[in-house]
Amino acid sequence: MALPPHISAGPAGGSSRTPVYALVGNPNCGKSTLFNALTGLKQKVGNYPGVTVEKKVGTAYSQHGQPMTVIDLPGAYSLAARSPDEAVTRDVLLGRRSDTAQPDRILCIVDATNLERNLYLVHQILDLGRPVILVVNMMDLAAQAGLSLRLSQLENQLGIPVIPCEAANGRGIIELRLAMSRPDLPLSRHAWAVPAPIAPAIAEIQASLISHDHKGPLIARAEALLLLTDQDSVRVAGSTPLHPRTAEILRTWEKRWNDEGTDWAGSLVNSRYDAIGRLAAEVVLQSGTSGPTTSDKIDAVATHPLWGWLVLGAVMLLLFLSIFTLAEYPMNWIDAHVAALANAVKGAMAPGDLRDLITDGAIAGVGGVIIFLPQILILFFFIGLLESTGYMARAAFIMDRLMSRVGLNGKSFIPLLSSYACAIPGIMATRTIEDSKDRLVTILVAPLMSCSARLPVYLLMIAALVPGDRVPLLTKVGIMLLMYALGTVGAFGFAWLFKRTLLKGAPPLMIMELPPYRLPRLRDVALHMIERAWIFLRRAGTVILGISIVLWFLTAYPKAPADATPAQQLAQSFAGRAGHLLEPAIKPLGFDWQIGIGLITSFAAREVFVSTMGVVFNTESSDKDTTPLRKAMLAARWPDGRMLFTPLTCITLMIFYVFAMQCMSTIAVVKRETNGWKWPIFQTAYMTGTAWILSLVVYQAGRGLGF
Amino acid sequence: MAVLLKLSELAVGASATIREFPKTGPAFVRLREMGLLAGTPVTLVRTAPMGDPIEIKLRGYHLTLRKSEAEHVLVESAS
Ligand SMILES: Nc1nc2c(ncn2[C@@H]2O[C@H](COP(=O)(O)OP(=O)(O)O)[C@@H](O)[C@H]2O)c(=O)[nH]1
Ligand SMILES: [Mg+2]
Numbered sequence: 001m002a003l004p005p006h007i008s009a010g011p012a013g014g015s016s017r018t019p020v021y022a023l024v025g026n027p028n029c030g031k032s033t034l035f036n037a038l039t040g041l042k043q044k045v046g047n048y049p050g051v052t053v054e055k056k057v058g059t060a061y062s063q064h065g066q067p068m069t070v071i072d073l074p075g076a077y078s079l080a081a082r083s084p085d086e087a088v089t090r091d092v093l094l095g096r097r098s099d100t101a102q103p104d105r106i107l108c109i110v111d112a113t114n115l116e117r118n119l120y121l122v123h124q125i126l127d128l129g130r131p132v133i134l135v136v137n138m139m140d141l142a143a144q145a146g147l148s149l150r151l152s153q154l155e156n157q158l159g160i161p162v163i164p165c166e167a168a169n170g171r172g173i174i175e176l177r178l179a180m181s182r183p184d185l186p187l188s189r190h191a192w193a194v195p196a197p198i199a200p201a202i203a204e205i206q207a208s209l210i211s212h213d214h215k216g217p218l219i220a221r222a223e224a225l226l227l228l229t230d231q232d233s234v235r236v237a238g239s240t241p242l243h244p245r246t247a248e249i250l251r252t253w254e255k256r257w258n259d260e261g262t263d264w265a266g267s268l269v270n271s272r273y274d275a276i277g278r279l280a281a282e283v284v285l286q287s288g289t290s291g292p293t294t295s296d297k298i299d300a301v302a303t304h305p306l307w308g309w310l311v312l313g314a315v316m317l318l319l320f321l322s323i324f325t326l327a328e329y330p331m332n333w334i335d336a337h338v339a340a341l342a343n344a345v346k347g348a349m350a351p352g353d354l355r356d357l358i359t360d361g362a363i364a365g366v367g368g369v370i371i372f373l374p375q376i377l378i379l380f381f382f383i384g385l386l387e388s389t390g391y392m393a394r395a396a397f398i399m400d401r402l403m404s405r406v407g408l409n410g411k412s413f414i415p416l417l418s419s420y421a422c423a424i425p426g427i428m429a430t431r432t433i434e435d436s437k438d439r440l441v442t443i444l445v446a447p448l449m450s451c452s453a454r455l456p457v458y459l460l461m462i463a464a465l466v467p468g469d470r471v472p473l474l475t476k477v478g479i480m481l482l483m484y485a486l487g488t489v490g491a492f493g494f495a496w497l498f499k500r501t502l503l504k505g506a507p508p509l510m511i512m513e514l515p516p517y518r519l520p521r522l523r524d525v526a527l528h529m530i531e532r533a534w535i536f537l538r539r540a541g542t543v544i545l546g547i548s549i550v551l552w553f554l555t556a557y558p559k560a561p562a563d564a565t566p567a568q569q570l571a572q573s574f575a576g577r578a579g580h581l582l583e584p585a586i587k588p589l590g591f592d593w594q595i596g597i598g599l600i601t602s603f604a605a606r607e608v609f610v611s612t613m614g615v616v617f618n619t620e621s622s623d624k625d626t627t628p629l630r631k632a633m634l635a636a637r638w639p640d641g642r643m644l645f646t647p648l649t650c651i652t653l654m655i656f657y658v659f660a661m662q663c664m665s666t667i668a669v670v671k672r673e674t675n676g677w678k679w680p681i682f683q684t685a686y687m688t689g690t691a692w693i694l695s696l697v698v699y700q701a702g703r704g705l706g707f
Numbered sequence: 708m709a710v711l712l713k714l715s716e717l718a719v720g721a722s723a724t725i726r727e728f729p730k731t732g733p734a735f736v737r738l739r740e741m742g743l744l745a746g747t748p749v750t751l752v753r754t755a756p757m758g759d760p761i762e763i764k765l766r767g768y769h770l771t772l773r774k775s776e777a778e779h780v781l782v783e784s785a786s
Contacts (some may be wrong), residue, residue, distance in 0.1 A: 078740040082733065114768045117742045229736060263730045269739040296752075305756040397771050401757035404773075410760075509734050509776065510760045511741065514769040 020069045021060075021180065022103035024089060024125065026118050027075035028390070028515040029111040030137040033524055034167040035072040038176070045531055049099050050237030052673050053088040054431070062181035063174075071103060077117075079124045080230040083434030091239040093128060094223055095215075099238055105185060107176075109135040112142035112149060112164075113516070115284055119276045123192070126158070127225060129218025131185035134162045135176060140169065141516070145293065148285045157279055159189035168521055192275035195267040198228065201253040205246060212243035228253075229265045295390075295516040302394050312398055315391065316417060319382050323375050323421045324452070330374035338367030356556060357549065365548020368605050369540070369665055372422060375452060377533055379418050379425035384528040386414065388520035392432070393512060400510050406492045407499030409433075409508040412442040416491065419449035420484070423666045424536055427673055437505040441498045443673060444683050447666050448491035450484045450658060456607040457657050458483055463630045465650040479654075487658045490690070536669065543668035544604075551604055554578065567618040575600055589656065589695040590649040590703075592638060599662070606662045648702040652695045659691035712784060715761065715777035717751040723782035724748050734776050742766045749782065 023038075025031045035043075039058025046055045056072035073092055074085035081087035088097070095102035108125055110118035115136075126132060136151060155162040161179045165172030179185075194202055202224045209220035227242075227250055235241075242250075257264045292300075301307045342359040349355040386392040392414055400410030411433045419426035426446045433439040450458075462471055462479050499505070554575040560568050570576050579596035586596055594616045602609035610626070617632035636644040661667070661684040670680040711726055725747045729735045742765055743749070752762040752769060760773045 078737070080736065080740065082737055114766070116766045117768060120740060120742065229740070265736050266728070266730055266739060269736070270744055273742065273744055299753075303753060303755065303762070308756045393771075397755050397760065397762065398757075400771075400773070401755060401759050404759075506733075507775070509737075510771055510773045511734060511737055511776070512771045513741075514762060514771060516769075 018067050018069050019105060020071065020101060020103045021105050021107050022071050022073050022092060023107045023109065024073045024093070024121065025075060025109035025137075026077055026111065026121060026513075028513065029075075029109055029114075029118060030167045031072065031075055031109050032528075033521065034109055034135065034137060034165070034173075035070065036524055036527060037167050037170060037173050039070055041527075043531075045535065047672075047675075048088050048097070048236075048238060050675065051084050051088060052431070052675055053084050053236070055100075060177070060180070063177055064181065066181065068180055070107070071100070076121060078121060078229070079226050084236050084436055085431075085434065087236045087239065090226070091236070093125065094219065094226075096239045098240065103130070105131045105133070105180075107133050107135060107180070109137050109165075109167075112136045112138045113145055113147065115149070116273075116276055116280050119279065120272060123190075123272050123276055124222070124226065126160075126188040126190050127218075127222035129187060129216070129222065131187060132160050133176070133179050133185065134158065134160055135165050135172070136162060137165045137167050139164045139172070140166045141518075146286070150283050150285065154279065154283045157190065157282065159186055161185065190275075193271060194225070195264075195271050197257075197262055198264050198268060201228070201264075204253075205249055208243070208246040208249050212245045225268065229268050293516065298517050299394070299514075302391070303397060308394075308398050312395060315386075315395075319379075320421065322382075323378050327374040327378055331371055334367070334371050334373070338363060338371070342367075353556070357552060360556070361549045361552030362545060365552065365604055366541075366544055368548075368608060369544045372424075372453065372605075372665075373533065373537075376422055376425055376536065377529055379421055380428075380529040380532040381525060383414065383418060383425060383429050384525040384532075385520060387432070388518065388525060388528075390515045390517045393514050396510075396512065397514065404507070406496040407507065408438055408441060408495055409435075409510050411512075412438060412495075415442050416446055416449060419446040419451060422451050422453070423447040423449065423663070424540075424669050425532070427666070427669050428532055428536065430673065435505065435508050437499075437503040438508050440674065440679065441495050441503050443670055444498060444679070444686075445491040445495045447661060447663065447683070447687065448487045448494065448659065450487040451606075451663075453606040453663065454483075454657055456610045457602075458654055460610050460613070460626055460629070461650040461654045463626055464633050464645045465647045469627060483654055483658055486655065490659060494686070494690075535672075536665075539672045540665045540668040543664055547604055547664045551575075551601055555601065565618060566615050570597065570615050585692075588700065589692065590646070590652050590699045591656075592644055594636070594644075595653065599656075599660075602662050604664055606657060609657075609662075646707070648699060648707040652699045652702070655698055656691045656695045659687055659694060661687035709783045711781040713778050714749070714751075714763070714780040714782050715774040717782060717784070719751055719753055722748060722750045722785045724785060725780060726783050727781040729779050734772075735779070738772065738776070738780075741770060743770075743780070748785070 023031060023035055035056065035058060038060040043056060043058040047053065048055045053074055058070050058072065060068045060070050062068055071092070073089040076086040076089040078086070079090045079093065081090045091097045092100050092103065093106070106125055106128070108122045110122060122134060134154070136149065142149060151162045151164055163172055163176050163179055165176060202221065205224035205227060206217070206220045209215045209223055210217060215223060254264070302311050342363045345359050345363065346355065349358070386395070395413055396410030398410070399413040403410050403412055412430070415426045415429045415433070418429060423446045426449070427443050430439045430442045433442060458480055462476055465479070466472070466475055555570055555573050557574055558572070560572050575597050576593070578600055579593035582596040582599070583593040586599070591599070597616060598609045598612040601612045613633065614629055617629060617636065619628040619632045633645045638644055667680045667684060670683060671677060674680065714723070717723055725743060725745055728739070728745060747765055750764045752764050754761045760771045761777055762769055762771050
């Protein structure tokens, strides 16, 4: 059928396939909010195969109830990608990914308060020759800033539907749905002048892309234009490489321009901004309000040389206070219910191995991890809040200088800080770090920050270390701070080392937008939190369950005679034997086989060490009161009669826990975030290796000094 | 002839126009794509509490960059 050249066929060429929309826009322009408004809870979150870039797909419905697929592509400033996120956006739009069909239509979202810069990406996208709907979001904020936009003018100039919208208030969504439901959409008629010296190169690369890479003429032209600004571009797994012939032509031109001194990339960007400038001049009518905005006023305090630190400190304090106080209630609740569930199963089933497997293996093991879920949820909530208000970028701005000392940039700060509560949300928050090496370094060192699961171990050791039933508060806090400091120094030291050796790269850039402060919507932040928590449970769930069962098996088999105490059972179990096997390796650190058992079982989660010691020393003690356990531990002796838990051993054990990777959930999350077993294995090896060496040094030096 | 100075040397609160710019390097292509072009007016809003990075305002939005990049961008002060 013959269509006029600027009218495209229906989304699927008339067939009944669900049309696929790609949602693209700059970071912070309200893309996630719009995606949530369009798709509600009908979303699926996963990864693009081979890269750890989030793939979000949802279903929206047209006015007539017809489903439409919407892919939320990662936020991007340009199709000349500078991060894995942007690379995925580019590759999907150019049809370079075999795992994702090229979208039928594109929804471009721009921030009305910042039209010029936002239009740069739109300008690149219009070249693709696909039907585009332009959503101009944040109309409320534009009005507040005294901007008046003649959107009908924009629509005229571009020849595509332009829809004003306030995603956060749900305004404009109906109009957008209507536009999305249109059976045909016009193609853009925007034309702009490619700089003359570059035009022949574009033509030649375009021809090669058509004949060698089998692209359509329009998309080939768009890709040719892009290739010229896409120097040192980021390549990610899953993207189809260029045909060698095309790459060759590109290199020849670049060399020629280099020799002639032609600034080809710059002149391309210039011509785009020229065209955008002309558009903006017709569309944006600025009225005279240009005094300091609310954001400027907040920033005068929030990034002030003195007040800035206080605000940052206060925000962090609030974060930790809420984690440690608010989380306590749900944690107690979970604790009680896990115990009740185990008891119910105990009552309902006949005694036997299967029952023990379920109660002591599965329920106790998984319960030991989900007890941290409240803390993890609160952290996710806070991180989401910091992100959507815009404060996250300020924290990165303030901390950049300090982080640059070890070769990272300010964006690593919040992930590392969150890891003081729990490394899992910290590691999952590293996705905001664009540079993949910086991201990896941050992931590798994050678990060195002392997390809350280490607290019970520290507390028990401090109790055993200090004579008397009551530990003076000052001593307790002092030793605790020492351990936190040790982990922090370790994390920064290793970050420095990794950036210098294994993951050497250019010093990270700090080219970052500081978006205006915005009031976030609780619903979106909560949705973000639930989504993160669900990813964690889904990815770590099987590993946690599996390891819990293995650990239970190791402690339950082989069976001791029926009249044995739990301590005797544990002593002759596989775990007990493993403790004996381990003893030669840990004896130089001052640990015997019984502590060895604790090291093995606490691989599930560090705090399990405390309950294992309870079983090993045959005491009934709770988290609240470790006095009986402390007494039993102090009574423990080596076979030659020396005291086992000397102050030196206690200190050494704490140092071991500062550094050792004793957390299966973290390992599972690192595997997900790095796409394979290589890095979690490396991380476990370097952390536990460091723990061993440092403990050895401290113990032997302490012995040498007569402790 | 107007005097050119480095963007990193601009006083807090001062405005200037971008004049010269390195042609290559990932940082500079990206800065261009973010709208920092020869002829673009910018204002230095502030420096971070520890002196680096700096925050500039251009085309109605705020952008941060490190001094190590800003050193290579020459501007003409709007005096
Ligand atoms: N006032 C206003 N705020 C909005 C609008 N759309 C989004 N926001 C807010 O802008 C912030 C960033 O939005 P988000 O969707 O996370 O941006 P993204 O980075 O593009 O995904 C959030 O706090 C939103 O609540 C809007 O139309 N008006
Ligand atoms: Mg978002």
